[in-house]
Amino acid sequence: MFDNKPIGIFDSGFGGLTVFRSILQQLPDHDYIYLGDTARAPYGNRSFQTIHQYTWECVKWLFEQGCPLVILACNTASAKALRTIQQKDLLNEDPAKRVLGVIRPTAEVVGNYTKTKEIGVLGTKGTIQSGSYLIEIDHFFPDVKVYQQACPLWVPLIENGEHDKPGADYFVKKYLDQVLAQSPHIDTLLLACTHYPLLLEKIKAYLPDGIQAIAQGDIVAKSLVDYLQRHPEMENSLSNNSTQRFFTTTDDTADFDHYAEIFFGEPVKSAFAEVKY
Template identity: 75%
Template sequence: MLNKPIGIFDSGYGGLTVFRSIAAQLPEYDYIYLGDNGRSPYGNRSFKTIHEYTWECVQWLFKQGCPLIILACNTASAKALRTIQQQDMPGLHTDERVLGVIRPTAEVIGNYTQTGEIGVLGTKGTVQSESYLIEIQKFFPEIKVHQQACPLWVPLIETGEYNNPGADYFVQLYLDQLLEQSANIDTILLACTHYPLLQDKIEKHLPQDIKVVAQGDIVAESLVDYLQRHPEMEERLSKGGSRKFFTTSDDTQDFDHHASMFFCSAVQSEYVSVK
């Protein structure tokens, strides 16, 4: 049988937190993970550039035989997914599908709040896109959403500084800025797949009655549901339990070191050029 893995894409390491949850819930499938570390971070780049980079990576995953690709990156989901689905794929990839992480999160996040007010922490790109405001409004029009960009969190995480005491200052800084927007926020969504590595610190700096929600399990449960509703796609996916990792960074040792922290197990990657 031809290898037809599920593709998982991120601009760097963060998508591995989503991949970890997906692989835990759907261990039998084959997977290819692609991190565009050679051009990360995406958070502060323009819509045009993020679309260009994401589409190149999606096409590379298609060439590897992936009929289904998950953009496990909030910035790519916010700034590139709609264009890819509506403009790039029609007529070229009619049998393939590309899914993001924003919609499945928006479909359930309203179930976590009692006060009806949610905080969203994300990259500058995700916040500026207002994708969460738009999507949550579709499913929970009564809920008030407050956003806060955290531009220094991804660099802290990717340089390995997030465990150091100095990181607490920047965690507190953005949490204070978010909570200043409303005293009624009782749920905070980590709308960047890097941020689960900071979750312990985030929770330490918050009142105990505020819930912190990461996306990994939400996206994994949504994918389980998607495959149940689309047996024609599920039947095309190969089931050998394999996991392959690729990066656009030529320093694969550095990628493997950092990726292992996100994936919570050893990672061995290969360098690839997607152009």
């Protein structure tokens, strides 16, 4: 246990570090704990039940470290676990604690990016199958058409360090071609996986003129700033010592640190988290 009250940031692996980086730029004074469940990653192809179980176990671990607020910086966990955690688990655990995701804040603004009112959503198999973006975007922008495309090989390419190699180009182009073939009027592509910003330059290289790709990091960070402004009781409960600690569920912390630096943009020194399974 730690005496401070950090913001917890959770992801199944490394992708959430791209969101963490943006949050840190917006809110540099807060304390943070990042937890990557790399021992059980990836989550993308797992069932709703399994993803909820894994996510809730990790959220509880972050609560035990003193975090009153946890951000699920993972689209798959947000799609398949967040609702149950918010509506059921927190009531039994501690109603004063909060768990937020990345889908709703993204859906709240993504419709503002499109002029044609047609958006493509690129994500993991789990996120796409959940239909979460279809539901949430329709709630905020009922006049926007949404087309979905699962990109199951993008995360393995990234986590194996192949995302900037020539071999990744084929799979980048393949999934872009598939989503754009669904409508000639798509002008905005949402990268609905926190890993995908590492492919952003390759994605842009294969996009026709007039089509933009949107990453989530800055969107989620700005939403968190707004949330804390609207909930001063949570803001006042958080500690402000400008500390960042990193944890992984695998005991090979050196391997985690190597890949984490690629996502976070600066060196990372992690410790092993003994999450109760």
